[in-house]
């Protein structure tokens with residue numbers, strides 16, 4: 001078996017890495033008949049040579065400095081690799097090449113010009129030196145290696161900088177070389193070649209891969225191995241998508257599609273020779289030689305995955321030409337693309353609607369202005385006659401592409417792509433799909449790229465695990481408990497529900513803190529306190545928006561009207577809202593409706609189960625009744641946990657004001673307990689129930705019958721409020737005694753009957769279903785068209801920070817399951 005191995009610049013960048021390369025070559029040599037080893041220049045050397053030319057042209061006095069650095073690097077490498085008695089001969093040979101570079105630079109300096117021919121000559125020295133040192137090292141380590149200069153075998157035309165290979169001559173020469181089979185290992189410099197006059201040429205981008213691919217084809221290699229610094233082609237760029245993983249098997253076409261779109265592991269045109277020879281290509285990591293890598297064959301993956309990878313090209317501009325003057329006119333596209341081609345402008349993506357009214361192309365950002373100028377000149381006549389508009393440029397775009405052999409003839413994938421992007425509020429500006437159906441590309445704004453690639457990756461490769469990014473405002477009684485629950489349960493939720501909960505931001509009234517990754521919840525308090533910036537709810541929104549994370553959820557654990565007033569901003573950006581704050585859903589009906597509308601139109605959840613009955617499934621039950629076509633006819637309920645607690649506990653021994661204080665301490669009341677005792681909290685809850693039952697109501701439509709003395713109702717602070725409650729103790733004692741005298745209990749009841757809703761205190765007798773409602777419990781009786789005789793009843797703890805937090809948790813899980 002003959003194998004061809006190519007090692008890139010990073011793989012040969014220093015002595016340690018070259019020793020790795022030797023060890024890899026040694027192992028593979030033992031399993032092969034012979035090896036061809038193609039090497040790149042030491043990493044950075046080709047660029048250093050180019051910058052030496054640049055400094056020379058710019059007339060810099062010390063233009064030879066980069067060459068001295070190159071010399072130093074190579075000499076240092078030799079000293080590290082070879083025993084002292086071998087060093088001087090090798091250093092001497094490398095010095096000769098360095099001298100040649102200096103002579104060339106002197107010529108460039110004298111002439112003040114560097115033609116492409118001269119450039120190729122200079123740039124080729126990187127590979128000449130690296131291949132020489134590596135072949136000597138192999139020999140020194142007892143390996144049967146020989147250095148062959150690619151220039152003698154790879155023959156090209158004279159397109160310096162990007163020369164085209166003359167395959168007839170090259171095949172003949174290489175064949176002759178390999179037929180000799182004089183040594184087990186043939187080391188060759190990549191990238192360089194020569195024209196028929198013997199002048200140095202280079203093979204352009206990916207040149208060393210190309211040298212290796214051509215050699216593999218000519219020797220009929222059983223495999224081409226590309227050794228680089230990553231463990232293969234990944235399902236997405238791992239710098240952007242943490243969950244990206246190497247693809248074990250892939251077809252040539254898929255590899256080309258992915259590589260073209262930025263997976264820079266291999267340069268697509270270099271695959272052609274191996275594709276023609278049906279030679280498998282194995283991408284391996286020099287730094288993790290045991291990693292499986294990616295095998296590229298004509299067959300691709302054994303299992304038919306629909307999608308193989310997601311990739312993208314940055315720095316794109318879209319250019320659109322439109323107008324009625326294009327419709328049905330034969331030759332328009334020829335002119336359009338002709339001028340672009342004449343100016344060497346590469347078109348990366350094309351879309352044209354069947355109306356022929358416009359053509360839209362994606363090109364490199366650097367070409368955009370030039371392209372606009374030449375297109376506008378070409379169509380100047382039509383533009384003057386206003387039948388075509390001047391071309392338009394949309395800058396700062398990115399192409400994101402979903403690639404896979406298995407996408408062919410498989411329906412639903414484009415739906416999945418675009419609904420994933422849509423749900424995450426990623427606007428798609430243009431779309432292209434070739435008839436190969438192997439690639440679906442979308443042009444999106446570059447600010448959305450991270451979110452787009454991550455959400456697509458999640459949708460196609462992590463369907464069993466979804467990431468929810470949580471932005472939390474309010475870390476008081478309820479918020480604190482929520483954070484505890486998230487910290488405690490996140491592993492369980494990941495394992496059993498496949499949802500990865502990540503808290504990205506926290507805020508209270510004083511500070512807000514954002515983290516690129518999940519905040520460590522064992523220490524959140526300190527982090528917020530010490531690292532937080534001043535809190536500002538509008539800035540908080542802007543930052544959430546800017547973070548632009550997929551599956552973002554804003555969580556409101558405050559009782560703040562300011563926070564409630566900006567839910568629309570989140571929903572408009574397709575950010576879900578989970579809230580225990582009742583203010584938004586009990587605000588003006590039009591606002592409530594608008595939030596609901598936004599939630600539907602922007603595919604963002606708006607969930608507020610805890611607005612009524614804390615974690616009890618009251619709103620969810622109501623939604624299900626309504627969805628199934630039932631009609632709510634009557635509601636009777638106790639909806640205040642704190643008032644139920646108060647009326648269950650105050651008596652002749654426990655004064656009213658003390659029990660209210662206790663309810664506040666236990667976390668049953670609103671941050672401002674006057675909201676509970678004035679009946680406002682229950683009225684809000686009732687209003688929310690009425691609206692969710694389909695009734696168009698406002699807070700004035702809920703009759704609120706107060707039971708507090710006027711003085712208590714009119715206080716301007718919580719402390720004075722408690723003072724009035726204490727001062728009015730007799731009043732409350734009498735209320736209690738009156739109820740007792742008739743064997744009744746006091747309950748704060750909300751009811752809806754005959755189209756009217758009201759809240760207020762009631763004396764309930766022993767037979768009443770509310771009589772035995774214990775502690776801080778809530779109860780709701782729904783009478784509906786279907787539940788007309790016996791009501792549907794929901795009952796249980798209706799207040800308390802822990803239960804409320806669990807209700808918010810449940811809403812978060814709902815977002816995860818819906819998205």
Ligand SMILES: NC(=O)C1=CN([C@@H]2O[C@H](COP(=O)(O)OP(=O)(O)OC[C@H]3O[C@@H](n4cnc5c(N)ncnc54)[C@H](OP(=O)(O)O)[C@@H]3O)[C@@H](O)[C@H]2O)C=CC1
Nearest residue numbers: 474475476477478508509557558559560581671799800804
């Ligand atoms: N307790 C219960 O049983 C139930 C409560 N709820 C609801 O839960 C919500 C929270 O109650 P609770 O936890 O007891 O209240 P707390 O007063 O204990 O906590 C409120 C939190 O919100 C923060 N906050 C308030 N306003 C702002 C603002 N403008 N910007 C940023 N942060 C703000 C506070 O910050 P700071 O700490 O700086 O003041 C605090 O962290 C209320 O809306 C309540 O109706 C719903 C159902 C049941």
Ligand SMILES: N[C@@H](CC=O)C(=O)O
Nearest residue numbers: 640641642669670799
């Ligand atoms: N304060 C409320 C709890 C939150 O909704 C109550 O007492 O029921």
